Amino acid sequence: MTRTALREVTGPVLDRRRMLGAGAGLGLAATLSACGQTTGPVAQPGGGSVPDAFRGRTRVVLWSTFADPVGPALQNLVDAFNREQRDVYVEVQFQGTYDECAQKAVISLLGAQAPDLCVLSDVKWYKFYFGDALEPWDSYFARGELERTYNPRLLSEGVRKGHTWWLPLARSTPLFYYNKTLFKKAGVPVRPPESYDELYDWSRHITRQSVGGKRVALEGYQKVDGDWQFQCSAWQWGGAYSKGLDVTIDEGGAVAAGEWQRKLIFRDEIAYMATEPTADMGNQLIATLVTSTGALKKINEMAKANGWELGTGFLPKKEKFAVNTGGGGLGIFKRVPRERKEAAAQFVRFLARPENAARWAIETGYLPVVSAAVKEPTLVKLMKNDPAFATAVRQLDLTRPCDQVRMMIPNANVRIYTALQRIWSANTSAQQAFAEVADQLRKGVNRYGPMIEEHL
Amino acid sequence: MTAANSLPDARPVATGSRSGVRRAQRFGLYALLVLVAVIAGGPLYWLISSALKTNPQIYSYPPHWIPTDLHWSNFSDAWRAAPFGRFFLNSLIVSVIGTAIELTAALLCAYAFVFLPFPGKKVLFLFLLGAMMVPGHVTLLPNFLTIAQLGWVNSYAGLIAPGLGSVFGTFLLRQHMLTLPQEITDAAKIDGAGHLRILFRVVLPMSRPMVITVALVVMVGKWNDFIWPLIVTSSTDMRTLPIGLLFLKNTETFANWGAILAGAVMVVVPVLVMFFFAQRYIIAGLTQGAGK
Numbered sequence: 187m188t189r190t191a192l193r194e195v196t197g198p199v200l201d202r203r204r205m206l207g208a209g210a211g212l213g214l215a216a217t218l219s220a221c222g223q224t225t226g227p228v229a230q231p232g233g234g235s236v237p238d239a240f241r242g243r244t245r246v247v248l249w250s251t252f253a254d255p256v257g258p259a260l261q262n263l264v265d266a267f268n269r270e271q272r273d274v275y276v277e278v279q280f281q282g283t284y285d286e287c288a289q290k291a292v293i294s295l296l297g298a299q300a301p302d303l304c305v306l307s308d309v310k311w312y313k314f315y316f317g318d319a320l321e322p323w324d325s326y327f328a329r330g331e332l333e334r335t336y337n338p339r340l341l342s343e344g345v346r347k348g349h350t351w352w353l354p355l356a357r358s359t360p361l362f363y364y365n366k367t368l369f370k371k372a373g374v375p376v377r378p379p380e381s382y383d384e385l386y387d388w389s390r391h392i393t394r395q396s397v398g399g400k401r402v403a404l405e406g407y408q409k410v411d412g413d414w415q416f417q418c419s420a421w422q423w424g425g426a427y428s429k430g431l432d433v434t435i436d437e438g439g440a441v442a443a444g445e446w447q448r449k450l451i452f453r454d455e456i457a458y459m460a461t462e463p464t465a466d467m468g469n470q471l472i473a474t475l476v477t478s479t480g481a482l483k484k485i486n487e488m489a490k491a492n493g494w495e496l497g498t499g500f501l502p503k504k505e506k507f508a509v510n511t512g513g514g515g516l517g518i519f520k521r522v523p524r525e526r527k528e529a530a531a532q533f534v535r536f537l538a539r540p541e542n543a544a545r546w547a548i549e550t551g552y553l554p555v556v557s558a559a560v561k562e563p564t565l566v567k568l569m570k571n572d573p574a575f576a577t578a579v580r581q582l583d584l585t586r587p588c589d590q591v592r593m594m595i596p597n598a599n600v601r602i603y604t605a606l607q608r609i610w611s612a613n614t615s616a617q618q619a620f621a622e623v624a625d626q627l628r629k630g631v632n633r634y635g636p637m638i639e640e641h642l
Numbered sequence: 643m644t645a646a647n648s649l650p651d652a653r654p655v656a657t658g659s660r661s662g663v664r665r666a667q668r669f670g671l672y673a674l675l676v677l678v679a680v681i682a683g684g685p686l687y688w689l690i691s692s693a694l695k696t697n698p699q700i701y702s703y704p705p706h707w708i709p710t711d712l713h714w715s716n717f718s719d720a721w722r723a724a725p726f727g728r729f730f731l732n733s734l735i736v737s738v739i740g741t742a743i744e745l746t747a748a749l750l751c752a753y754a755f756v757f758l759p760f761p762g763k764k765v766l767f768l769f770l771l772g773a774m775m776v777p778g779h780v781t782l783l784p785n786f787l788t789i790a791q792l793g794w795v796n797s798y799a800g801l802i803a804p805g806l807g808s809v810f811g812t813f814l815l816r817q818h819m820l821t822l823p824q825e826i827t828d829a830a831k832i833d834g835a836g837h838l839r840i841l842f843r844v845v846l847p848m849s850r851p852m853v854i855t856v857a858l859v860v861m862v863g864k865w866n867d868f869i870w871p872l873i874v875t876s877s878t879d880m881r882t883l884p885i886g887l888l889f890l891k892n893t894e895t896f897a898n899w900g901a902i903l904a905g906a907v908m909v910v911v912p913v914l915v916m917f918f919f920a921q922r923y924i925i926a927g928l929t930q931g932a933g934k
Binding site: 222231232233234247249253254255257258277279280281282283286290293296297298299301398399400462465468469487488491492 | 696697698701702704723724782783786787789790791793795796797872873875876877878880885888889890891898901
């Protein structure tokens with residue numbers, strides 16, 4: 187990695203949310219001190235060794251971003267792998283959220299240390315790729331093996347310049363959740379609406395009801411990270427955050443989608459910005475919600491606990507149907523010694539076995555990323571018994587990645603959801619909020635665009 | 643009625659009225675204190691009571707202020723999801739050892755700034771004050787690179803070492819030592835005491851509330867520190883409690899708030915106990931020099 191490339195990585199990766207201050211400081215410190223190592227092999231973070239029971243094996247350190255209950259599901263698979271074979275020992279090291287893990291990875295690389303495998307979000311992996319820090323997976327698998335194994339749509343998201351840099355693992359997509367019980371009581375059809383216009387027609391019946399003395403709202407918009415769900419709305423209204431790197435969030439459909447939500451909140455008073463919309467859905471404060479497949483299991487639990495029936499469906503459409511993907515995948519760093527990369531690939535191959543991929547999907551709620559996993563009896567049974575899970579799998583075929591500007595420009599997602607917060611909470615017009623964010627995004631494109639285009 | 647006769651009659655009336663006013667004032671004061679206590683203790687009550695609720699109760703609307711039946715399994719869920727015993731031990735080691743060393747260093751520095759004549763003392767102290775203005779995050783990367791080169795990543799040494807120089811503690815103790823009567827230390831010198839003896843036998847006993855205050859502030863800072871332990875440790879067995887809480891909340895799925903709040907109680911309670919036992923020292927330390 188060159189010094190310039192490293193600075194590109196350090197800047198964008200570090201300045202996010204909780205460690206915003208840290209990010210700014212680190213970016214500056216990295217520039218000023220210029221003392222980090224940017225070339226040469228890296229050691230495993232903090233030394234460590236293979237436990238006696240697995241002595242003699244190659245140790246692979248996996249940095250994970252999965253807490254309870256997803257973390258234990260990964261650990262179960264790791265334990266199964268460690269029990270099964272003789273050459274490799276995998277150790278999972280949990281590193282916090284996607285942001286925290288990525289920030290740590292940058293710092294560790296500067297300190298000539300790095301994990302052998304790292305979970306990186308759909309947004310974060312680009313920063314490492316642009317910084318020339320990632321190693322392509324292709325040479326660790328037989329020709330065509332990756333294409334035969336993974337869902338082609340999800341696999342393609344990690345492919346750039348003919349190489350696979352990022353493998354799908356914990357992928358999700360927004361789903362439409364609705365309260366069947368409230369729909370039934372409202373006298374509207376008990377099914378997902380075909381379109382937002384249809385849902386709007388139903389809304390006056392649905393929102394006439396009260397639960398626990400509180401009037402039921404139609405929708406809640408997620409305060410933090412809501413830009414992910416809003417991406418679908420921008421597309422559905424015929425707009426986009428960007429076309430390539432050409433910023434379009436302040437034009438047409440994206441603005442119309444923002445105005446639609448503003449109208450629902452401030453004129454019709456049937457929607458609001460929610461800190462934890464999944465909880466509000468569980469408590470019947472809202473009748474419908476667009477959120478990740480990952481929330482399915484828990485919303486279902488709350489529905490059962492609170493005595494109402496949950497339904498799921500494809501997202502409603504406006505001018506057209508559109509839905510995006512999200513979540514995390516696996517990357518390996520270029521400076522990790524070859525032997526450990528090969529050992530890491532063995533574990534990845536284990537995760538990609540249909541039975542293991544199916545188990546992962548069942549235990550976590552993430553999409554089955556391996557094509558053959560959907561034929562596994564356990565997953566087939568789940569999809570049969572739980573139509574909601576089947577919805578997510580069926581909708582997967584209709585997904586597409588988020589717009590480039592959100593994925594590749596540092597902090598774009600934060601800027602977009604901050605603009606959305608202004609629309610949802612301060613009644614700022616969508617045109618005004620998005621014009622300001624578009625200006626910031628265009629500055630980002632001017633700064634990072636040449637580097638991005640060089641890598642695409 | 644004579645004036646002499648009227649006085650005894652008048653006095654009780656005046657006293658009664660004054661005591662009534664006093665009673666009303668006291669009642670008002672107590673009411674205010676209760677209100678402040680409720681406001682201050684409310685979040686703590688909510689934390690502890692919610693740690694004993696089921697998830698539906700936590701999320702329920704209208705809110706359940708009192709848990710209907712105590713859901714102790716939140717604590718066992720938290721304990722199962724992450725090795726909190728180990729995290730607790732690590733936090734204790736880092737906080738206690740780190741505070742002891744940092745406090746000793748701060749005491750020595752403060753003493754030197756007050757009682758030792760050396761060239762450039764004022765300029766050096768200004769530099770020290772300047773260091774307080776530098777955001778801690780700026781030093782994160784250089785600190786990590788230093789620790790990495792020393793081979794201390796993922797170790798207690800790595801967790802403790804960068805926090806050992808306490809500018810804040812030095813500053814606070816220096817300001818306190820400046821208020822001590824010079825005659826006492828002069829007398830000790832005349833008696834033949836060296837600097838270390840003066841520090842530990844004369845200055846320290848007179849500074850106990852301030853030293854305890856600094857120790858508590860430093861220790862709580864270390865107990866709650868999140869970023870440095872996250873950066874410098876990698877394996878689960880070296881994590882501290884604030885990072886342990888992360889193990890309980892997955893970002894993309896629904897949070898098990900019962901377990902998270904139970905974990906938060908485990909983090910907060912030791913600090914509360916510490917404050918409970920040391921509060922009179924803290925008050926004495928912070929109010930020293932306030933009264934004439």
